[in-house]
Amino acid sequence: MGIEAPSAIPYDEKSKIPREMTKEDIEETVNEFKNAAIRADKAGFDMIQIHAAHGYLLSEFLSPLTNQRQDEYGGSYENRVRFLGEVLDTVRAVWPQEKPIEVRVSAEDYGEGGNQPADLAAMLNLIKDKGIDSVNVSTGGVIPVMPKAFPGYQLPHAEMIKRLTGLPVAAGGLLSDPTEVNTFIEQGKADQVYLGRELLRNPYWALHASRTLNVDLEWPEPYKRADRRK
Protein backbone atom coordinates (compact mmCIF):
# COMPACT_ATOMS: atom_id res chain seq x y z
CA MET A 1 0.00 0.00 0.00
CA GLY A 2 2.90 2.37 0.69
CA ILE A 3 2.72 5.69 2.49
CA GLU A 4 -0.03 8.18 1.81
CA ALA A 5 -0.46 11.89 2.37
CA PRO A 6 -2.64 14.77 1.18
CA SER A 7 0.05 15.64 -1.39
CA ALA A 8 3.13 13.82 -2.70
CA ILE A 9 5.55 15.86 -0.57
CA PRO A 10 8.29 14.07 1.43
CA TYR A 11 8.93 15.14 5.06
CA ASP A 12 12.62 15.79 4.36
CA GLU A 13 15.25 14.80 1.80
CA LYS A 14 15.75 11.40 3.46
CA SER A 15 12.04 10.53 3.54
CA LYS A 16 10.06 8.51 1.02
CA ILE A 17 7.68 10.33 -1.29
CA PRO A 18 4.09 9.59 -0.22
CA ARG A 19 1.29 8.92 -2.65
CA GLU A 20 -1.44 11.57 -2.87
CA MET A 21 -4.59 10.11 -1.33
CA THR A 22 -7.61 9.62 -3.57
CA LYS A 23 -11.12 10.49 -2.37
CA GLU A 24 -11.70 6.73 -1.90
CA ASP A 25 -8.60 6.58 0.37
CA ILE A 26 -10.01 9.46 2.42
CA GLU A 27 -13.41 7.77 2.68
CA GLU A 28 -11.78 4.51 3.80
CA THR A 29 -9.70 6.33 6.41
CA VAL A 30 -12.78 8.13 7.80
CA ASN A 31 -14.35 4.68 8.13
CA GLU A 32 -11.27 3.40 9.99
CA PHE A 33 -11.60 6.27 12.49
CA LYS A 34 -15.21 5.17 13.03
CA ASN A 35 -14.12 1.56 13.65
CA ALA A 36 -11.39 2.72 16.04
CA ALA A 37 -13.97 4.75 18.04
CA ILE A 38 -16.26 1.72 18.29
CA ARG A 39 -13.33 -0.40 19.55
CA ALA A 40 -12.31 2.31 22.04
CA ASP A 41 -15.83 2.43 23.47
CA LYS A 42 -16.02 -1.37 23.72
CA ALA A 43 -12.65 -1.36 25.49
CA GLY A 44 -14.12 1.03 28.08
CA PHE A 45 -12.29 4.29 27.33
CA ASP A 46 -13.96 7.42 28.73
CA MET A 47 -12.65 9.97 26.27
CA ILE A 48 -11.28 10.10 22.73
CA GLN A 49 -8.57 12.39 21.46
CA ILE A 50 -8.54 12.80 17.69
CA HIS A 51 -4.94 13.53 16.78
CA ALA A 52 -4.77 16.32 14.24
CA ALA A 53 -1.35 17.61 15.32
CA HIS A 54 2.38 16.96 14.91
CA GLY A 55 2.36 16.13 11.18
CA TYR A 56 0.15 13.07 11.49
CA LEU A 57 -2.29 12.53 8.63
CA LEU A 58 -5.09 14.90 9.72
CA SER A 59 -2.52 17.55 10.60
CA GLU A 60 -0.99 17.26 7.14
CA PHE A 61 -4.39 18.05 5.63
CA LEU A 62 -4.72 21.16 7.84
CA SER A 63 -1.34 22.62 6.90
CA PRO A 64 -0.79 24.43 3.61
CA LEU A 65 2.85 23.27 3.74
CA THR A 66 1.83 19.62 3.30
CA ASN A 67 -1.58 19.99 1.65
CA GLN A 68 -1.37 21.34 -1.87
CA ARG A 69 -4.40 19.51 -3.21
CA GLN A 70 -6.46 21.07 -5.96
CA ASP A 71 -9.73 19.33 -5.00
CA GLU A 72 -12.24 20.04 -2.21
CA TYR A 73 -9.75 18.78 0.43
CA GLY A 74 -7.12 21.45 -0.28
CA GLY A 75 -6.75 25.22 -0.53
CA SER A 76 -9.22 27.18 1.61
CA TYR A 77 -9.73 26.70 5.37
CA GLU A 78 -13.05 25.04 4.59
CA ASN A 79 -11.35 22.53 2.29
CA ARG A 80 -8.32 21.80 4.49
CA VAL A 81 -10.52 21.10 7.52
CA ARG A 82 -13.02 18.98 5.55
CA PHE A 83 -11.31 15.63 6.33
CA LEU A 84 -11.15 16.38 10.08
CA GLY A 85 -14.81 17.45 9.96
CA GLU A 86 -15.79 14.17 8.30
CA VAL A 87 -13.83 12.21 10.91
CA LEU A 88 -15.60 14.13 13.69
CA ASP A 89 -19.04 13.52 12.15
CA THR A 90 -18.48 9.79 11.86
CA VAL A 91 -16.80 9.37 15.26
CA ARG A 92 -19.46 11.47 17.03
CA ALA A 93 -22.18 9.29 15.48
CA VAL A 94 -20.81 6.11 17.11
CA TRP A 95 -19.16 7.52 20.26
CA PRO A 96 -21.55 7.79 23.25
CA GLN A 97 -22.93 11.34 23.63
CA GLU A 98 -21.89 11.55 27.30
CA LYS A 99 -18.24 10.77 26.52
CA PRO A 100 -16.04 13.71 25.47
CA ILE A 101 -14.04 14.13 22.29
CA GLU A 102 -10.88 16.23 22.28
CA VAL A 103 -9.05 17.33 19.14
CA ARG A 104 -5.28 17.78 19.31
CA VAL A 105 -3.88 20.43 16.94
CA SER A 106 -0.57 22.03 16.05
CA ALA A 107 -1.30 25.73 16.33
CA GLU A 108 1.98 26.76 14.69
CA ASP A 109 3.94 25.05 11.90
CA TYR A 110 7.21 27.02 12.47
CA GLY A 111 7.63 27.49 8.72
CA GLU A 112 7.06 30.33 6.25
CA GLY A 113 3.55 30.12 4.81
CA GLY A 114 2.56 27.57 7.46
CA ASN A 115 -0.32 27.62 9.92
CA GLN A 116 -0.43 29.99 12.89
CA PRO A 117 -2.90 30.01 15.82
CA ALA A 118 -5.42 32.26 14.01
CA ASP A 119 -5.49 29.80 11.07
CA LEU A 120 -6.24 26.88 13.38
CA ALA A 121 -8.92 28.92 15.16
CA ALA A 122 -10.56 29.75 11.82
CA MET A 123 -10.62 26.06 10.85
CA LEU A 124 -11.87 24.93 14.27
CA ASN A 125 -14.66 27.52 14.09
CA LEU A 126 -15.92 25.82 10.91
CA ILE A 127 -16.27 22.43 12.63
CA LYS A 128 -16.78 23.18 16.32
CA ASP A 129 -20.51 22.42 16.20
CA LYS A 130 -19.69 18.82 15.25
CA GLY A 131 -19.12 17.97 18.90
CA ILE A 132 -15.61 19.08 19.93
CA ASP A 133 -15.51 19.17 23.74
CA SER A 134 -11.97 20.51 24.05
CA VAL A 135 -8.90 21.37 22.02
CA ASN A 136 -5.46 20.14 23.06
CA VAL A 137 -3.08 22.79 21.77
CA SER A 138 0.39 21.73 20.71
CA THR A 139 2.70 22.93 17.93
CA GLY A 140 5.03 21.74 15.18
CA GLY A 141 5.77 18.40 13.56
CA VAL A 142 4.63 19.12 10.01
CA ILE A 143 8.12 20.10 8.87
CA PRO A 144 11.51 19.18 10.42
CA VAL A 145 11.92 22.31 12.56
CA MET A 146 12.33 22.20 16.34
CA PRO A 147 11.04 25.27 18.18
CA LYS A 148 12.91 26.97 21.01
CA ALA A 149 11.13 25.47 24.00
CA PHE A 150 10.81 27.13 27.41
CA PRO A 151 8.27 26.69 30.21
CA GLY A 152 4.85 27.71 28.90
CA TYR A 153 6.06 28.23 25.33
CA GLN A 154 2.79 27.00 23.88
CA LEU A 155 0.53 28.77 26.36
CA PRO A 156 -0.09 31.88 24.18
CA HIS A 157 -1.18 29.55 21.36
CA ALA A 158 -3.71 27.85 23.63
CA GLU A 159 -4.93 31.20 24.94
CA MET A 160 -5.50 32.49 21.43
CA ILE A 161 -7.35 29.36 20.27
CA LYS A 162 -9.58 29.66 23.35
CA ARG A 163 -10.26 33.34 22.74
CA LEU A 164 -10.98 32.97 19.02
CA THR A 165 -13.09 29.79 19.18
CA GLY A 166 -14.67 29.90 22.64
CA LEU A 167 -13.75 26.21 23.02
CA PRO A 168 -12.18 24.85 26.22
CA VAL A 169 -8.44 24.28 25.73
CA ALA A 170 -5.70 22.13 27.22
CA ALA A 171 -2.32 23.88 27.27
CA GLY A 172 1.13 22.38 27.69
CA GLY A 173 4.82 22.69 27.00
CA LEU A 174 7.59 22.25 29.58
CA LEU A 175 5.13 22.81 32.44
CA SER A 176 6.12 21.47 35.84
CA ASP A 177 5.23 23.91 38.64
CA PRO A 178 1.82 23.09 40.17
CA THR A 179 1.24 26.62 41.48
CA GLU A 180 2.12 28.15 38.12
CA VAL A 181 -0.14 25.85 36.10
CA ASN A 182 -2.97 26.32 38.58
CA THR A 183 -2.62 30.08 38.12
CA PHE A 184 -2.95 29.70 34.32
CA ILE A 185 -6.24 27.91 34.89
CA GLU A 186 -7.46 30.36 37.55
CA GLN A 187 -6.67 33.26 35.24
CA GLY A 188 -8.78 31.61 32.53
CA LYS A 189 -5.83 31.26 30.14
CA ALA A 190 -6.47 27.53 29.83
CA ASP A 191 -9.08 25.07 31.05
CA GLN A 192 -6.72 22.11 31.45
CA VAL A 193 -3.00 21.52 31.29
CA TYR A 194 -1.09 18.54 29.98
CA LEU A 195 2.37 17.43 31.04
CA GLY A 196 4.74 15.14 29.18
CA ARG A 197 8.39 15.11 30.18
CA GLU A 198 7.75 16.17 33.79
CA LEU A 199 5.55 13.09 34.23
CA LEU A 200 8.36 10.90 32.87
CA ARG A 201 10.68 12.44 35.47
CA ASN A 202 8.11 12.31 38.24
CA PRO A 203 5.19 9.90 37.77
CA TYR A 204 3.82 11.02 41.18
CA TRP A 205 3.50 14.64 40.02
CA ALA A 206 -0.28 14.69 40.52
CA LEU A 207 0.07 13.47 44.12
CA HIS A 208 2.79 16.04 44.88
CA ALA A 209 0.73 18.78 43.19
CA SER A 210 -2.31 17.93 45.30
CA ARG A 211 -0.21 18.46 48.43
CA THR A 212 1.29 21.73 47.17
CA LEU A 213 -2.15 23.07 46.29
CA ASN A 214 -3.76 21.55 49.37
CA VAL A 215 -6.35 19.69 47.34
CA ASP A 216 -7.69 16.38 48.55
CA LEU A 217 -6.81 13.77 45.94
CA GLU A 218 -7.71 10.15 46.44
CA TRP A 219 -4.42 8.26 46.81
CA PRO A 220 -4.32 4.70 45.50
CA GLU A 221 -5.05 2.26 48.33
CA PRO A 222 -1.51 0.79 48.63
CA TYR A 223 -0.02 4.35 48.75
CA LYS A 224 -2.35 5.85 51.38
CA ARG A 225 0.09 5.58 54.26
CA ALA A 226 2.53 7.76 52.31
CA ASP A 227 0.12 10.72 52.32
CA ARG A 228 1.70 12.79 55.09
CA ARG A 229 -1.47 14.79 55.73
CA LYS A 230 -3.26 11.67 56.96
Ligand SMILES: Cc1cc2nc3c(=O)[nH]c(=O)nc-3n(C[C@H](O)[C@H](O)[C@H](O)COP(=O)(O)O)c2cc1C
Ligand atom coordinates in the same frame (compact mmCIF):
# COMPACT_ATOMS: atom_id res chain seq x y z
C1 LIG B 1 8.88 10.37 25.04
C2 LIG B 1 7.78 11.23 24.48
C3 LIG B 1 6.81 10.64 23.68
C4 LIG B 1 5.77 11.39 23.14
N1 LIG B 1 4.82 10.79 22.37
C5 LIG B 1 3.77 11.50 21.91
C6 LIG B 1 2.74 10.87 21.15
O1 LIG B 1 2.76 9.66 20.88
N2 LIG B 1 1.71 11.61 20.73
C7 LIG B 1 1.63 12.94 21.03
O2 LIG B 1 0.66 13.58 20.65
N3 LIG B 1 2.61 13.57 21.72
C8 LIG B 1 3.66 12.90 22.16
N4 LIG B 1 4.64 13.53 22.87
C9 LIG B 1 4.53 14.99 23.09
C10 LIG B 1 3.88 15.27 24.43
O3 LIG B 1 2.53 14.85 24.42
C11 LIG B 1 3.90 16.76 24.76
O4 LIG B 1 3.14 17.45 23.81
C12 LIG B 1 5.31 17.32 24.73
O5 LIG B 1 6.23 16.46 25.35
C13 LIG B 1 5.32 18.71 25.37
O6 LIG B 1 4.98 18.64 26.72
P1 LIG B 1 6.15 18.62 27.85
O7 LIG B 1 6.98 19.82 27.58
O8 LIG B 1 5.40 18.66 29.15
O9 LIG B 1 6.93 17.35 27.66
C14 LIG B 1 5.69 12.78 23.40
C15 LIG B 1 6.68 13.38 24.21
C16 LIG B 1 7.71 12.61 24.75
C17 LIG B 1 8.74 13.30 25.60
